[in-house]
Amino acid sequence: MQSQSASPTNVIVAQGINKIFNPGADEEIFALKDINLEVKSGEFVSLIGPSGCGKSTLLRLIAELITPTSGDLKVNGKDPHAARIDQDYGMVFQAATLYDWRTVSKNVQLPLEIMGYSTQERKARAQEMLEMVELGRFGNHYPWQLSGGMQQRVSIARALAFSPSLLLMDEPFGALDEFTRERMNLELLRIWDTTKITVVFVTHSIAEAVFLSTRVVVMSPRPGRITREIAIDLPYPRNFETRELPRYFALLTEVRELLREAHEI
Amino acid sequence: MKTPFFKAVLSIVRKDLRTELRSRELISSMGLFALLSILVFSFALELDRIARQEAISGVLWVTVVFASFLGLNRSLAMERDQGNLDAMLIAPIARTTIFFGKLVGNFLFTITVGLLLLPIMTVLYNVSLVQPLVLAVLFMGTFGFTTVGTLLATMTVQTRARENLLPIVMMPLALPLLLAAVKASTNLLTDSATEDWVAWVQILAMVDVVYLVMCYLLFEYVIEE
Numbered sequence: 001m002q003s004q005s006a007s008p009t010n011v012i013v014a015q016g017i018n019k020i021f022n023p024g025a026d027e028e029i030f031a032l033k034d035i036n037l038e039v040k041s042g043e044f045v046s047l048i049g050p051s052g053c054g055k056s057t058l059l060r061l062i063a064e065l066i067t068p069t070s071g072d073l074k075v076n077g078k079d080p081h082a083a084r085i086d087q088d089y090g091m092v093f094q095a096a097t098l099y100d101w102r103t104v105s106k107n108v109q110l111p112l113e114i115m116g117y118s119t120q121e122r123k124a125r126a127q128e129m130l131e132m133v134e135l136g137r138f139g140n141h142y143p144w145q146l147s148g149g150m151q152q153r154v155s156i157a158r159a160l161a162f163s164p165s166l167l168l169m170d171e172p173f174g175a176l177d178e179f180t181r182e183r184m185n186l187e188l189l190r191i192w193d194t195t196k197i198t199v200v201f202v203t204h205s206i207a208e209a210v211f212l213s214t215r216v217v218v219m220s221p222r223p224g225r226i227t228r229e230i231a232i233d234l235p236y237p238r239n240f241e242t243r244e245l246p247r248y249f250a251l252l253t254e255v256r257e258l259l260r261e262a263h264e265i
Numbered sequence: 266m267k268t269p270f271f272k273a274v275l276s277i278v279r280k281d282l283r284t285e286l287r288s289r290e291l292i293s294s295m296g297l298f299a300l301l302s303i304l305v306f307s308f309a310l311e312l313d314r315i316a317r318q319e320a321i322s323g324v325l326w327v328t329v330v331f332a333s334f335l336g337l338n339r340s341l342a343m344e345r346d347q348g349n350l351d352a353m354l355i356a357p358i359a360r361t362t363i364f365f366g367k368l369v370g371n372f373l374f375t376i377t378v379g380l381l382l383l384p385i386m387t388v389l390y391n392v393s394l395v396q397p398l399v400l401a402v403l404f405m406g407t408f409g410f411t412t413v414g415t416l417l418a419t420m421t422v423q424t425r426a427r428e429n430l431l432p433i434v435m436m437p438l439a440l441p442l443l444l445a446a447v448k449a450s451t452n453l454l455t456d457s458a459t460e461d462w463v464a465w466v467q468i469l470a471m472v473d474v475v476y477l478v479m480c481y482l483l484f485e486y487v488i489e490e
Contacts, residue, residue, distance in 0.1 A: 065354050066489055085357045097348035099280075101287050114268050114276065114356055 010074075011166050011198045012039040012062060017071035019057055030223035031057045035071070037217065037226060039200060041165070044192055046201045046209035046216050048255065050263065054224025055202045059170050062200065063091055076165060087115070089166035090159030094174045096151035098143040098158075105130065105139035108158045115162060129157035132191060149180040153187065160195060169201045173208070182240075185211055189238055206259070210251045211238060218255065220262040227262040230255060273358040277366025278373075281340070285374065291339055295332040295378045302328040303382060307389040314391070315455075321392050322450035326406070326443060328382060333375040333410055334432050340371055341418040342427060354488065364415060364484040371411040379403050398453050402466060406446030409473040413438055416480040420487050442476070445469040 017035035022028050032054045039045050047055040060066050061073060064080035075083035083089060090111075098107045108126040109117075117125070130136050133153040135146075143151055152172055159167060173181045185208060192199055203209050209216045210232055218228045232251060234242055242248055268276075285291055306324045310317070344350040344367075353363050383394040383403070414435060421430040449465035 063355050065351060084355060087357050089355075091351075091355050093348050093351060095348045097352055101283060111356070114273075114358075116268075 009041045010038050011041050011043075011076055012037065012200065013072075013074045014038075014058075014062075015072045017058075017061065017073055018069045019054070019061060019066070020069045023069060032061075032068075033223035033225050035224070035226055039198060041198055042196055044199045044201065044212055044214045046203055046213040047219060048203055048206065048209045048216055048259065049219030049224065050221050050259070051204070053219045053221050055219055056170050057224065058219075059168050059200060059202050063089065063168055087111070087162050088164055089168055090162070090164040091168045092152070092155050092159050092170070092172045094171045096143070096148075096155040098151055098154055100143055102142075103139065104135065104141050104143065104146070104154050107143065107154055108161050111158060111162050125161055126157075129161050130154075132160070132194060133157045133187065147180075148176055149184055152176065152184065156188070156191065160191070160197070165198060167197050167199045169199060171202050171204065174204070181205075181208070186239065188212065193237070206252055206255050207243075210234070210248065210255055211243060216255055218258045218262050228258045230258065268356070268358045268362075270359060270362055273356075273362035274365045274369065277353070277363060278369045281366070281370030282373070284343070285370075290343075291336045291374050292377060294339065295336045295374065296381060298335055299328045299332040299378050299382055300385070302331065303386055303389060317390050318392055318455045319451060321386065321390050321394070322447050322454055324390075325379075325382065325386060325394070325403075325450065326447050329375065329379050329403075329407060330410065330439075330443065331432075332378050333371075333407070333414060334435075336374050336378075337371055337411070337414040337418040338422070338428055338431055340367065340374070341415075341422040345422050360485045360488055361481060363488065364419075364481065367419075368412055368415045368480075371415050372408055375411050376404065376407050379407055392454060394454070396453065398462070399450055402446060402449045402453065402469065405466070405469045405473055406442065406450075409442040409446075409469065409476050410439055412473070412476045412480050413442070416484060416487060419484070442469065442472045445472060 014035050014037040017032055019032040020028060020030050035058060047058060049055050057066070061068050062075060062080060064084045073080055076088045078086065078088070099110070102110070105123065105126045108129050109122040112122045112125060127136065127139060130139055133156055135150060135153055135157070138146065138150070143154065146154065156172070173184045176184060189212060201209070201212060213232050216230045216232060217226055218230070219225065220227045230251070234245065234248060234251070303324060310320055310324070344353070354360065380403075383399070386392075387394045414431070417435050417438070418431055421427045421434060424430055445465050445468040449462050449469055452462035452465060
């Protein structure tokens with residue numbers, strides 16, 4: 001079970017973040033407005049909201065894929081640029097983005113290769129990561145020989161290969177069927193429990209957000225604002241039975257209500 | 266820890282070359298277009314020797330430029346569609362290494378097509394194009410064109426009409442470069458060659474440097490917005 005330290009440190013601190021695309025132009029888009037968010041070490045925080053509310057934009061700001069128009073954002077106490085250079089985070093996208101010509105093991109080794117690890121270290125670490133996502137036997141396979149769920153597990157292994165303290169996940173299971181998605185949710189919880197990593201997870205699915213998270217952050221439609229945060233007090237370890245608990249259904253209803261309220265703001 | 270600049274550039278170039286070696290997507294489409302193009306021109310322009318000498322540099326540059334549009338669009342579209350662009354952006358590298366990596370890759374593909382065209386055009390048009398100075402102009406012109414093309418393709422690839430948009434935004438910007446390249450090669454290939462080619466080559470070199478610096482400075486802004 002995931003254990004929280006006595007005084008967890010803040011991995012992400014966002015204060016007064018605004019993001020405007022094409023500022024001053026006719027087609028100006030106010031994507032995010034006055035975002036204040038703190039994510040503590042070891043938390044699993046899900047961002048949920050309707051399409052276009054800016055959840056992915058917020059994740060991309062944290063990853064320094066884009067820069068905020070105004071506000072202060074810190075990742076591990078550093079600005080996002082320093083955090084990127086220090087490889088403080090790994091990122092998993094909706095598509096697995098694996099190189100077809102590299103074996104599964106070599107795909108996992110890629111970030112380590114960029115960082116200058118020796119061949120032996122890379123191989124050992126990739127194998128360790130593949131064992132963790134239960135794909136230890138598939139190191140010599142190519143991505144096209146794996147199912148969608150397995151490919152996504154490889155991309156999680158790759159994101160964790162260099163031991164980042166933060167994992168950013170942008171709708172990673174959005175393209176999977178419902179059954180595979182539920183299995184992947186369990187896998188992810190197991191990996192989270194093993195690694196004690198902090199996770200920020202973007203999803204459209206209320207069920208997924210409630211099942212996975214320690215906290216769900218609800219966002220309003222554009223301009224995206226954080227309207228409410230709800231602590232998820234479901235017991236650990238979470239499994240298929242968790243989805244049948246009355247508390248689980250109560251939380252689903254609560255998040256759904258909050259989303260409806262956010263829509264009306 | 267930031268990956269050293271040249272190592273990161275080299276990694277991106279190697280990735281592009283490997284992808285191309287396996288798929289042959291860019292070279293085959295660019296090469297086929299270029300070959301068809303010069304064949305059509307050779308059938309259409311039944312010219313005497315002097316007229317051929319004057320027209321051939323135009324044919325060469327029209328072919329190289331339109332072939333490079335195909336390559337530039339595909340090269341950046343693949344990065345975006347396969348999620349590679351985001352993967353490179355979160356890597357611990359300076360963002361400008363992505364620009365230089367893509368630039369070198371795009372340049373190598375376009376210059377390969379250009380170099381293949383020279384002997385074929387020499388046979389088809391009976392004008393010797395395989396000359397050191399013509400090669401130098403081809404290298405300089407292609408370099409400048411792929412420099413500005415890499416930056417603009419990074420922008421247009423984010424739009425829905427990317428295939429159509431790239432030539433529209435690129436042509437006005439690339440005009441000084443094309444003018445210098447066409448004038449320099451025409452002057453080198455005609456019998457009445459004057460020393461004018463030196464001035465055009467100097468202009469070409471200057472435009473190359475200006476575009477390289479401008480694109481280098483603008484790339485980070487373009488990729489983030």
